[in-house]
Amino acid sequence: MVDFQKVSKYIDAHLNEHVKKMQEFLRQPSVSAENYGVRECAQLLKSYLLNLGCKDARFIETGSLPAVYGEYNAQAEKTLLIYMMYDTQPFKGEQWTSPPLEASLVDIAPFGKCVIARGAINTKGPLVAFLNALESILAVGEKIPANLMFVAQGDEELESTHFAKFVEEHKTMLSKADALFGPDASQDQQGKVIMSLGWKGIEYIELECSGKSWGKGPAEFDIHSSDKSWVDSPAWRMVHALATMTSIDGNRVLIDDWYDNVRLPTGEDLELIDKLAETLDEETIKQEMKVNQFINDLHGKELLLQYLYSTTLNIDGIWGGYTGPGSKTVLPHKVTVKMDARLVPDQSSEEVISKIRKHLDKHGYADIAIRSLDPYEWSKVSVKEPIVQTVIQGYRRLGYEPEIWPHNASSVPYHLFNRKPLNLPFCDGGLGHGGRAHAPDEYFVVEGNERVMGLAGCEKSYVAILDAYAQYRQIE
Amino acid sequence: MVDFQKVSKYIDAHLNEHVKKMQEFLRQPSVSAENYGVRECAQLLKSYLLNLGCKDARFIETGSLPAVYGEYNAQAEKTLLIYMMYDTQPFKGEQWTSPPLEASLVDIAPFGKCVIARGAINTKGPLVAFLNALESILAVGEKIPANLMFVAQGDEELESTHFAKFVEEHKTMLSKADALFGPDASQDQQGKVIMSLGWKGIEYIELECSGKSWGKGPAEFDIHSSDKSWVDSPAWRMVHALATMTSIDGNRVLIDDWYDNVRLPTGEDLELIDKLAETLDEETIKQEMKVNQFINDLHGKELLLQYLYSTTLNIDGIWGGYTGPGSKTVLPHKVTVKMDARLVPDQSSEEVISKIRKHLDKHGYADIAIRSLDPYEWSKVSVKEPIVQTVIQGYRRLGYEPEIWPHNASSVPYHLFNRKPLNLPFCDGGLGHGGRAHAPDEYFVVEGNERVMGLAGCEKSYVAILDAYAQYRQIE
Structure with a gap:
């Protein structure tokens, strides 16, 4: 058990240094798409891990940008895999009020002082906050209550292509972990x-x-659009091919066997959904997206089930022919569509490709090419898992009751650890707040207010979570 | 009757000066889209008309770029409206082997010396050639065999929006013409x-x-594409709306009453089509367009009827959402489509808009907006019209038998003169050759070979056509 008060006091007393360390890390660029500063940033992270006491901290090459790996042996019974990323989105051409590499402290109402920088919230800020929390535990003579296996990827913003290979190649090493914490x-x-x-x-x-x-x-x-009368149109062909794929409202996928592997929400899911429906603020969500009404004007529980447990086929982009101003008359020779299918348990990315292929073939569109860009599988953890329960307990220790979403409609690469062969339970968490990820003036709250924790509260929440994990394990 | 031999000799003797005049006119930019040099070019054209003897040559303002107008009174019985344009497409950013404003003479096999310039063939080159022909007639003491009413537009490459108003406002003046020659x-x-x-x-x-x-x-x-599961998609809506508009092969328009006003080809049309089918070189046409086969694998007469007499609905361009490299996950808030409908007698552009509007409304798409960009009506002239017969006779005098297309699948603004209230018969023509209109290295052939006339032959053909017109009128 960690002396939480002692560590908390230390964090409060050393907050300025902790902010400076976060600024140091944010000032080191790590734009993976441009290979700008990424290895230098990896080097800095490696030095942090060495300083913490990870004797084997090192790069593990992946064929592209390296993973930074390090083990902290706390002589504890259990091991947490600490999942991190150290790369960021680009910022070239964006208009920032404070430069993205300056990591200046700027007042943002109602949060007080915030650090503004690329990566501030996604996720170099939280990464440093977590390392600060660990250092603080050690600084006051306490023990980190679990062995830690740090895995930081450098290509998260490049769709994790190489990181997936890294996980596959190091599964024996990674299988030592009992759970993943982000x-x-x-x-x-x-x-x-x-x-x-x-x-x-x-x-x-x-x-x-x-x-x-x-x-x-x-x-x-x-070619010239007057030729349409004697030449066939790939654009019309694409339109008619697409139209076979969904119901007229665009919301039901009409591809054979599409819904075959869709598993119903579990009893645990439904319990959590009932609870979530009580606090769901539909108006705010619609206002943020500038959407007048949800699909079929759904509300409450039905809306949440639709949002979280339905598989989708979305048109992300479509283009072909002349798309400039005015009236250029052409018959386009090709049309391209970007689509994404969101997959719920037990769908797989592989089956989606083969079902779309079969569908197009069946309707006579064998010539329409399909390129797979970026598959992620679904991931899922039970609320009963120790790592989830300890994060909840960590929050409660600081006076917060979390809103628990049994599922999320978007996609992260946790499946690399959560699905076969590792089957790791996972949870990410921590108090604190940041915003404008992937956008100008990305920020992380340093000061905070009565509801939103600043950096100190964020670091304390990590301490509370780690402590809860150790205690939970002892009870178990 | 013009002494054709005498004029021909004069043209041959003064070809260098004629080329220089064409170069002068081509070196004066007249890019209407950029309002670059257009009024200066109009001024130059006006001076040419004054020099020719059009005492009233002047600008007629249209609210945008002026029309250049001038009447040449030959004291003849009949009056030809000489339709011209003096503006050109832009050339910024294009790669030319000889600069577009230099109007240099360059060898292009198999044509010999050609002038390379923006506007060389479309249509500042032929314009100067025609004026050269007229000057040559006068220089040898002959009479121009018809009164000429010059109408040169400065916004042809801007979809003739203002020129249409000019024609409407000056219809009384223009109605003095008996026919249009281009x-x-x-x-x-x-x-x-x-x-x-x-x-x-x-x-x-x-x-x-x-x-x-x-x-x-x-x-x-x-918004984020994960929201597709609870937010409707305008992209899918557009796909399904479009899919209602044509048969699955994209070739039959399924909009109510679309084909109501389509007139069958006349007996005269069918006779000309039969003749045309004999010389139609399908393989060369397919090769130029890089098309493997025509619609329904049609050939010969059936292919020509389909090409020339069918109304179409074409997708010229479509775009929405993310269209860059890689995988950005968005649910697009709008999709835009550019379309053109080609109209055959007796369809009107107005009916097309209202039929598409009704169709979308009927299928529940009243919210899909329609913007009309650029309507031209169809135009048509009988092969028996004197102006057509005189052009044919002009060609024959120089040893050429023309391939006559009773209709053309593309669209020009002749309807402004040919349809109500002017109802002018029209014909464009002249020997000579140029190419790469709207593209880099646009050229006009100056030297020519045994089959393709150069500038001298082009000018002589205009003399022959004018002479034939006068003679035809006399016989009539």
Whole structure:
């Protein structure tokens, strides 16, 4: 058991240094898409892990940007895999009020002082906050209550292509962990704490309909639109092919066997959904998205079930022909569509591709090409898992009752650890708040207010969570 | 009757000066889209008309770029409206082997010396050639055999929006003409002379499907694609709306009453089609478009009827959501489609808009907006019209038998003169050849070879046509 008060006092007393360390890390660029500063940032992170006491801290090459790996041996019974990322989105061409690499402290109402920087919330800020929490435990002579296996990826913003290989190649090493914890700052602007116990999978594809592969229509370039009367149109072909894929309202997928592997929500899910429906603020959500009404004007529990447990087929983008101003008259030689399918248990990204392929073939569109860009599988953890319960207890120790989402509609690469062969339970969490991820003026709250924790509260929540994990394990 | 031999000799003797005049006119930019040099070019053209003897040559303001107008009184019985344009497409950012404003003489096989410039063939080159021909007639003491009413537009490349108003406002003045002649260089690369006796109309529209006007889906911006499970998609809506508009092959328009006003080809049309089918080179046409086969694998007469006499609905462009590299996950808030309908007699651009509007309303898509960009009506002239017969006779005098197309699948603004209230018969023509209109290295052939006339032959053909017109009128 950690002396929480003692560590808390230490954190409060050393907050300035902790902010400075966060600034140091944020000032080191790590833009993976541009390979800008990424290895230097990995080097800095490695030095942090060495300083903490991870004697084997090192790069593990993945063929692209390295994973930073380090084990902290606390001589504890249990081992947590600490999942992190150290790369960020680009910021070139964006308009920031405070430069993205300056990591200045700026007042943002109603949060007080915040650090503004690329990566502030996603996720270099929380990463440093977690390391600060660990240092604070050690600094006051306490023990870190679990062995820690740090795994920090450098290509999260590049769709984790190489990181997936890393996990596959090091599964024996990684299988020593009992659970995955992801340091995060999980409060929203009002201070509400949100937990997600599952994530949908995704299959992102491009469909291409071209005269070249069709054997009709213009094969090489867009031709004059007056030729439409004697030449077939790949654009109309794409429209009609797409129209076979969903109901007229665009909400039911009409591909054979699409829903075959959709598992109904469990009893545990439904209990959590009932509870969630009580606090769901539909109006705020609609206002943020600028949406007048949800699908079929659903509300409450029905809305949540639709949101979290339905598989979708979405058009992310479509383009072909002339798309500039005015009226250029062309018959396009190809049209491309970006689509994503969101996958719920027990769907797999693989089955989606093969079902779409079969569907197109069946309707006579064997020539329409499918390119798979970015598959993630779904992931899911029970609320009863020790790692989940300890995060909840950590929150409660600091006076917060989390809003628990049994599933989340978006997609993260936790499946790499959560699904076979590792089957690790996972939870991310931590108090604190940040915003504008992937956007200008990304921020992490340092000062905070009566509802939203600042950096000190964030670090204390990590201490509370780790302590709860150790205690939970002892009870177990 | 003009002494053709005498004029021909004069043209041959003064060819260098004629080339220089063409270069002068081409070196004066007249890019209407950028309002670059257009008024200066109009001024130059006005000075040419004054020099020719048009005492009233002047600008007629249209609210945008002026029309250049001038009457040449030959004291003849009949009056020809000489339709010209003096503006050009832009060339910024294009890669030319010889600069577009230099109008250099460059060898292009197999044509010999050509002038390379923006506007060389479309249509500042033929314009100067026609004026050269007239000057040559006068220089040898002959009379121009018809009164000429020059009408040169400065916004042809801007969809003639203001020019249409000019014609409307000056219809009394323009109604003095008996026929319209458009100076052109109508030979293809092999020297074949092509004539078109009709043009399809066009209605160019944009359809926009947005969450804002729909009242469902994201109203203001693209949102995260994970929201597809509880938010409706304007992109799917557009796909399904489009799919109602044509048969699955994209070739039959399924909009109510679409084909109501389609007139069958006349007996004269069918006779010309039979003749045309004998010389139609399907393989070359397919090769130029890079098309493997025509619609329904049609050939010969059936193919020509389909090409020239069928109304179409074409998708010119479509775009919405994320269209860059990789996988950005968004639910687009709007999708826009550019379409054009090609109109055959007796369809009107107005009826097309109202039929599409009714169709969308009927299928529940009242929220999808339609913007009309660029309507042209169809135009048509009988092969028996004197102006057509005189152009044919002009060609024959120089040893060419033209390939006559009773209709053309593309669209030009002749309807402004050919339809009510002016009802002018029209014909464009002239020997000579040029190419790469709207593209880099646009050229006009100056030297020529045994099949393709150069500038001298082009000018002589105008003399022959004018002479034939006067003679035809005398016989009539």
